[in-house]
Amino acid sequence: MAKSQIKNEQSRILSDKKYTLREYTFDFLPANQTKWETHTREVFDRGHAAAVLLYNSAKNTVVLTEQFRYPVYLVNKQDTSIEVCAGLLDGDSPEACAIREAYEETGYKVSNLEAMGAVFTSPGVLTEKIHLFLAAYDETMSVGSGGGLEEEQEHINVLELSVDRAMKMVESGEICDAKTVLLLQAVQRKNTQKGIL
Ligand SMILES: Nc1nc2c(ncn2[C@@H]2O[C@H](COP(=O)(O)OP(=O)(O)O[C@H]3O[C@H](CO)[C@@H](O)[C@H](O)[C@@H]3O)[C@@H](O)[C@H]2O)c(=O)[nH]1
Ligand SMILES: [Mg+2]
Incomplete structure (x- = not known):
């Protein structure tokens, strides 16, 4: 052919x-x-990016960020978007970027990343490829204040939610960011395989 x-x-x-x-x-x-x-x-x-979902399998919880996103406001009139930690590579490897963004945005210092593939979220118009990861977290890794970088005008709230609550927010449309939905579904799939769900 x-x-x-x-x-x-x-x-x-x-x-x-x-x-x-x-x-x-x-x-x-x-x-x-x-x-x-x-x-x-x-x-x-706008370059390539990495995104990481912080997941605690013992508590069945995740850590997400909540921030103002003007494009989401333009379309949905939502004043915040709930997302996994993510950012542009800025010259780093995808793994280093995911670790850096998790720390800057949530204050958690994660280390063991599980690669979950890489996706184009809008292949018709954006060159951006987003590398996806899961990372285990617990309270001992919460060593910074998070919130994002002041010089980038980031004002990030950190949310810790049960996986069940986060999945309900996907169903209701409160969580509508593609990389976040994908990674939450990956965690849910793991739970199903382990018999948790
Ligand atoms: N001055 C200026 N600042 C910007 C602009 N766009 C973004 N910023 C600021 O620069 C910060 C960059 O932060 P990163 O954490 O590196 O990137 P990100 O915007 O969070 O990107 C990730 O999430 C996006 C939304 O889901 C994704 O679109 C993107 O692919 C990536 O995954 C943003 O949070 C925002 O405050 C812009 O056009 N101008
Ligand atoms: Mg970000």
Whole structure:
């Protein structure tokens, strides 16, 4: 089976402030076809990211963050978004980024990460790939104040919730961030396998 082909790729910058929005044009030959098409696509580049869900299997609880997200406010009129810890790699490995963000955002110093794959949350428009992790936590790892970085205007509340409560918030739509839903479902799957649920 013939694969699709791409040629004559060109791009121009539409916006280049904190992140970069480019318009790409390229010729595209769909798989198993003979007619080339010219495509134009706007693509937003803000680098790649890592996200980590802090999970305590003994208590069956998770630690989440709650913060104002303007895009969520624009669409849902919600004044906060409840999410797993996450941030841009900023030159770090995905693992180092997940550990750094967990500390900055929640004050927990986690170490043993379990990799849960990597996803594009909006492949039609965003280049961003988010590396997903689970990390065990307990009270002894809570060594910082969390809350995020003042210089980045982050005002983060830290929430500790039972997995059951968090899953109910997914069902009700209170939790609607894709990476958070994925990682909560991963924890729930683990519980099902262990016979907890
Ligand atoms: N000045 C300015 N600041 C920004 C902008 N966008 C974000 N910030 C600030 O910079 C901080 C960056 O924090 P990180 O923790 O590194 O990234 P993040 O925004 O939390 O990103 C993660 O979560 C997002 C929301 O779910 C995801 O979209 C993203 O992929 C990633 O996983 C944000 O919290 C916000 O305060 C911007 O356009 N301009
Ligand atoms: Mg963040």
